[in-house]
Amino acid sequence: MKDYISGIAGLLVSLYVFLEAMSFSTMEDGLAGNPAMYPIALAFLLALLSLALLIMAMHRREKVAFSFNRALCTKVGIFMVAMVLYALLIGVLGFVLTTLAFTIFMINYLGGSRKQSIIYGVPFTIIVYLSFSLLLKVPLPKGFIGF
Numbered sequence: 001m002k003d004y005i006s007g008i009a010g011l012l013v014s015l016y017v018f019l020e021a022m023s024f025s026t027m028e029d030g031l032a033g034n035p036a037m038y039p040i041a042l043a044f045l046l047a048l049l050s051l052a053l054l055i056m057a058m059h060r061r062e063k064v065a066f067s068f069n070r071a072l073c074t075k076v077g078i079f080m081v082a083m084v085l086y087a088l089l090i091g092v093l094g095f096v097l098t099t100l101a102f103t104i105f106m107i108n109y110l111g112g113s114r115k116q117s118i119i120y121g122v123p124f125t126i127i128v129y130l131s132f133s134l135l136l137k138v139p140l141p142k143g144f145i146g147f
Helices: 002-022 037-060 070-093 095-111 115-135
Strands: none
Touching: 002 037, 070 095, 095 115
């Protein structure tokens, strides 16, 4: 069942990425001037892999059973609330603080200890921040602290 859901979700995401990439404007002739080429290639690859996953799931002919799992729904709900809070707070607190808090919370929530969440959360936040701000030159929300 999970393969069916994952395959269909992958196809929908690839379709969305393809349609969004088609709206990109080209800068000049050739591949270098077309910013849509990379997203289109990734969307095509995702679509192929999603189709392969669906085909493999159909060949297994598993019985599809639906059941309601309250604990799982609660966990997904908490995750969604955390994502919404992350999106709302990133402009106020800035990328570094919000990402650090979100990463520590999620590692802790997914079963890691407080020590593990700090050991993994701090370097992860630093690496992501340095990668996007210095290497890729992506402007990140600074928040009230200024970084």
